[in-house]
Amino acid sequence: MRLLAAEVLKLRTTWGFWVYLAMLLVLTALVVVGTIGSGVGAFDEESWRDLLQAPLIGFAFPLLVGSVVVTSEFRHGTIGQSLLVTPRRPLLLAAKLAVAGLVGLVFAVLSFALMLAIALPWLGAKDVDVGLGDPIVRETALVVTVAFVLLGMLGVGVGGALRNQAGAAVGLLVWFLVAEFLVRALLGVIELDGVARYLPLAAMEALIGSDDLEDVLSQSAGGLVLAGWVAVAAAAATGSLRRDVT
Amino acid sequence: MPGEPPPIEIRGLTKRFRRVLAVDDLSFSVERGRITGFVGPNGAGKTTTLRALLGLVTPTDGEALVFGRPYQELAEPIRQVGTVLETSTFHPGRSGRNHLRTVATAAGIQRARVEELLELVGLTAAAKRRVGGYSLGMRQRLGLAAALLGDPQVLVLDEPANGLDPEGIRWLRNFLRRLADEGRTILVSSHVLAELAQTVDDVAIIARGRLVAHAPVETLTARAGGRTRVRSPQAEALREALAADGIEGAPLDDGALAVSAPPERVGELAAANGIVLHELRTESSSLEEIFLQLTGGDAAVPR
Numbered sequence: 001m002r003l004l005a006a007e008v009l010k011l012r013t014t015w016g017f018w019v020y021l022a023m024l025l026v027l028t029a030l031v032v033v034g035t036i037g038s039g040v041g042a043f044d045e046e047s048w049r050d051l052l053q054a055p056l057i058g059f060a061f062p063l064l065v066g067s068v069v070v071t072s073e074f075r076h077g078t079i080g081q082s083l084l085v086t087p088r089r090p091l092l093l094a095a096k097l098a099v100a101g102l103v104g105l106v107f108a109v110l111s112f113a114l115m116l117a118i119a120l121p122w123l124g125a126k127d128v129d130v131g132l133g134d135p136i137v138r139e140t141a142l143v144v145t146v147a148f149v150l151l152g153m154l155g156v157g158v159g160g161a162l163r164n165q166a167g168a169a170v171g172l173l174v175w176f177l178v179a180e181f182l183v184r185a186l187l188g189v190i191e192l193d194g195v196a197r198y199l200p201l202a203a204m205e206a207l208i209g210s211d212d213l214e215d216v217l218s219q220s221a222g223g224l225v226l227a228g229w230v231a232v233a234a235a236a237a238t239g240s241l242r243r244d245v246t
Numbered sequence: 247m248p249g250e251p252p253p254i255e256i257r258g259l260t261k262r263f264r265r266v267l268a269v270d271d272l273s274f275s276v277e278r279g280r281i282t283g284f285v286g287p288n289g290a291g292k293t294t295t296l297r298a299l300l301g302l303v304t305p306t307d308g309e310a311l312v313f314g315r316p317y318q319e320l321a322e323p324i325r326q327v328g329t330v331l332e333t334s335t336f337h338p339g340r341s342g343r344n345h346l347r348t349v350a351t352a353a354g355i356q357r358a359r360v361e362e363l364l365e366l367v368g369l370t371a372a373a374k375r376r377v378g379g380y381s382l383g384m385r386q387r388l389g390l391a392a393a394l395l396g397d398p399q400v401l402v403l404d405e406p407a408n409g410l411d412p413e414g415i416r417w418l419r420n421f422l423r424r425l426a427d428e429g430r431t432i433l434v435s436s437h438v439l440a441e442l443a444q445t446v447d448d449v450a451i452i453a454r455g456r457l458v459a460h461a462p463v464e465t466l467t468a469r470a471g472g473r474t475r476v477r478s479p480q481a482e483a484l485r486e487a488l489a490a491d492g493i494e495g496a497p498l499d500d501g502a503l504a505v506s507a508p509p510e511r512v513g514e515l516a517a518a519n520g521i522v523l524h525e526l527r528t529e530s531s532s533l534e535e536i537f538l539q540l541t542g543g544d545a546a547v548p549r
């Protein structure tokens with residue numbers, strides 16, 4: 001508990017965390033405004049779902065915060081101090097995984113709340129009949145939260161495995177924005193398409209119920225596969241953190 | 247007490263980084279309540295030894311123990327051992343106070359203790375400022391504050407005098423002395439023996455990863471010939487008085503004499519002969535000389 005409180009304090013007392021949160025909220029607001037404002041046609045089921053999923057535009061931020069939770073310590077040498085207080089490295093890693101999960105949760109709640117705060121009054125004024133009671137609201141909130149929590153923890157795993165701040169951030173962004181698509185294409189070429197849906201981004205897409213990909217997993221399977229990637233990354237981080245800190 | 251493990255014990259410690267043998271079968275222990283200077287030229291393996299002691303580096307062979315146990319196995323490490331590492335351990339964007347608070351929170355230490363330490367190291371006024379804007383001396387003080395948060399009985403300090411001006415070094419000396427007078431055990435490293443000579447009780451000298459000497463300062467001084475530096479406006483009279491007692495006095499460039507007798511003796515003789523002294527002290531360069539001798543001068547690059 002102490003450790004968790006200390007990790008939260010470490011985050012609160014650095015700029016990065018607040019900048020990422022602000023960027024997430026700004027992006028979410030922009031998507032909401034775009035979705036409702038540009039609504040030329042009728043506001044249908046589809047637009048409603050897009051609106052609810054607006055926070056996902058910022059899916060990179062829990063990832064980045066998660067990685068920074070570890071890599072910032074190596075970048076600034078605070079890891080030395082942290083390990084003096086908590087010499088058992090797996091314990092420190094566990095605290096970081098937990099705090100990144102917490103960040104994911106907070107990010108999801110805040111961005112989802114912001115989306116509703118903008119959308120509900122606005123749609124009300126436009127006489128569009130949407131209700132909070134709609135089960136899709138609760139479902140999407142849950143899915144966004146699970147995704148952000150897992151992404152935060154995935155960031156910690158990758159950050160711990162690589163230790164390097166720029167390396168981890170760039171690596172994560174490149175994978176999720178570019179590389180996975182290339183790998184999917186490659187898998188297609190060698191006729192292993194079936195494997196593609198187990199990749200991290202594909203798993204996340206499955207989790208949020210996107211239908212961009214053929215052959216997607218079910219939502220719960222997507223969540224499980226993403227959690228599997230978290231476990232893989234955390235294991236890699238455990239190994240990497242065992243190395244000397246000099 | 248027989249059977250009680252020493253606060254710090256290094257046993258056959260060896261650390262190899264790929265091709266570099268940084269620490270080579272090093273053994274020594276530090277006695278309770280004493281300040282031990284851990285001295286050696288750059289690259290001698292001091293930092294590596296201390297990091298192995300603190301569980302940051304895994305030994306290739308041997309062990310480094312605190313109260314007879316590996317650091318990782320201490321129940322409340324920072325309440326038992328306070329540490330200042332050589333490299334910065336601060337996030338530049340965090341304030342000094344918040345840095346201490348993160349450490350205190352993780353260790354379950356009261357917030358009030360943070361304020362106490364800020365006061366003790368004289369950083370209260372700067373506590374709100376970002377560490378990124380601190381001077382080197384302020385960072386060293388902040389590091390010491392962090393080391394003392396848990397009120398530990400053992401202190402491990404890696405080059406705490408680095409970057410301090412003479413005023414700061416004096417402050418540090420007094421500070422360490424005070425901590426030792428409270429009964430704490432201190433292991434403090436430096437690559438300048440003279441910097442520590444006045445403060446420490448014992449000296450462990452390391453070169454190329456190996457221990458070359460471990461003894462009380464006085465023993466080392468004695469081994470260095472116990473040269474005394476004395477300056478008097480009556481230099482000739484002093485030389486004669488010394489010579490009459492069979493003591494040689496060699497004139498130095500600045501008019502002082504280098505005498506191969508302890509300062510007490512020289513002072514007594516001068517007093518007996520009514521000779522005025524302007525300066526009388528143990529020549530610290532002799533310590534420096536023995537240090538260079540023991541560590542092999544400049545050829546200090548490990549294999």
Ligand SMILES: Nc1ncnc2c1ncn2[C@@H]1O[C@H](COP(=O)(O)OP(=O)(O)OP(=O)(O)O)[C@@H](O)[C@H]1O
Pocket residue numbers: 246263264266267268286287288289290291292293294295332436437548
């Ligand atoms: N992580 C590392 N990888 C490779 N070599 C290392 C590493 N850390 C230290 N060394 C090497 O080990 C040797 C001992 O280094 P160490 O830092 O322990 O010396 P030191 O006595 O603390 O020196 P200084 O007075 O300069 O601080 C040096 O040759 C150094 O280059």
Ligand SMILES: [Mg+2]
Pocket residue numbers: 292293294332404405
């Ligand atoms: Mg060093």
